[in-house]
Amino acid sequence: MVESNRRILLASRPVGKPTPDNFRLDSAPLSEPDEGQVLLKILYLSLDPYMRGRMNAGKSYAKPVEIGDVMEGGTVGRVVRSRHPDFAEGDVVLSHSGWQSFALAEGSTLRKLDPAAAPISTALGILGMPGFTAYAGLLTIGQPKPGETVVVAAASGAVGSAVGQIAKIKGARAVGIAGGADKCAFVRDELGFDAVVDHRAPDFEARLKAACPQGIDVYFENVGGHVWDAVFPLLNDFARVPVCGLIAQYNDAAAHSGPDRLPGVLRDVLSRSLLIRGFIQREFVDQRPAFYSQMAEWIASGQIRYREDVVDGLEAAPEAFIGLLEGRNFGKLVVRIAE
């Protein structure tokens, strides 16, 4: 085998925003699969906000990436050598192989994809972890009822776009929050949200209030920051707040100056009987089979639409990831590693 494996390693831990220096491209020889393994050529790499947490030393809900290790991430790859009976050369699979161009993987950890059923990159987006995060978090924790108002930020993104559209399917009113006119137009016109508010508008809080005349019953929290501050006063009694991400504060390095907002939030939690619940989608693994079939149906019927932001080449991953944390992507961000 003549090709070598290009990999992007964690070179150093970021303080605040990641910079290109935190990543290092290297090259390593390819290994042969052991019994039960396959060798994968990676076709697509998913870039997701949670990866920022893996760059820190402290334990979050998963172990950090060690300095010098390959950056972690979901991937779609093609089997180029198989020593597992369920996989043959040419099969396309979902794996968690990280930021590299080839990878060995245990066959037992892989899910085979059907390229005829859906574009294979969607296994990293609407038909993958982000879509399932939206589905499980909204339906299990948010539990939107017909006529209720569901608000979600990063509404043009991988998770947010699915949250709003599923809310609509369930009979709720979907209000999206997005950054900039293009994203807002997409959320309203393409995704069919009932209303959309630009969080960069100087009168963002007033606009959000106007967009939610009946208050907010479900706030699907995936950003935090100033969006939380605008949403919180609008939450109705018994509102539910599934928390799956806090991208606005992932880059925070220093302590937060006052005033201390916690006592006010707890007061409102009590006086309005609010539910706040952090979650990671894998907690709901039992629901995955139902999700795969339901979401495929919704996509086929046109009830759920999605948008991908495809970046070309492994080398582009660090810059694209840094942009993701600043909201520069438009749709689910994936890196095309190979054709």
Added chain:
Amino acid sequence: MVESNRRILLASRPVGKPTPDNFRLDSAPLSEPDEGQVLLKILYLSLDPYMRGRMNAGKSYAKPVEIGDVMEGGTVGRVVRSRHPDFAEGDVVLSHSGWQSFALAEGSTLRKLDPAAAPISTALGILGMPGFTAYAGLLTIGQPKPGETVVVAAASGAVGSAVGQIAKIKGARAVGIAGGADKCAFVRDELGFDAVVDHRAPDFEARLKAACPQGIDVYFENVGGHVWDAVFPLLNDFARVPVCGLIAQYNDAAAHSGPDRLPGVLRDVLSRSLLIRGFIQREFVDQRPAFYSQMAEWIASGQIRYREDVVDGLEAAPEAFIGLLEGRNFGKLVVRIAE
């Protein structure tokens, strides 16, 4: 009828801690009941932390008491005149008549008590709203499992004492937090908690940690303040935090200086998949019949014990209430208005 009705009115709204000036004792003539009403002679008045919220102008989860109105509160009274077919003179009933010595009440709002079954004052405590708050909040939101650790503050009080004992009945480990050696001894020796920690101890946080070697799975929040800060780092993944009260911050008048603890709390909510849920017991009204029979059984079998702190005379209510907010009571605080 020669007697007149003595009443304690809200004279002014407190800024921070209530003072005796915020209350005014007055006297008013007694009225005769209309059709469907009864006239009650009040025997016991319940004093509870939530009343502090009613003294503020802003809406919390209930309307405020207006200036010049009788202070609100749960009461046990004896029927002295009845124009409702279900009630006869001499019947003892639970009502919500407020801080006064007599009251008119609609018969339809009353619950008849059986003085032979339990001391009538317990209808304001272990067999009433506080006991039900503990029962519904712990079992429905907290959902303690055998072997888990349940922590509750104000553990010698009306709600906390029931929370810990119900947790024990469900097979969990109960850790109480209380103020002072007497209360701690009572919680451990009389109520049978597995451990108790004095929140006034200078090394409170370290002691709490030592008392919870497996971390905390359920924190029943009824105080807030520095207890929250000590508990929060010890919460396990998937811990549940029912919030029924925040007595430590009810008297707060000013904005809270920094640092801002909210981003850190949200980060932990996410990384540890925590549940925080405010509630008011009346949300769970369907569970009340089950509660009454179950709690009566637990008391009869000795599995649940309780303590009352009885103050004599309506005039003593303001001072007793001010003391309640500072933790000066020892057990469920009730005012005996008449024999």
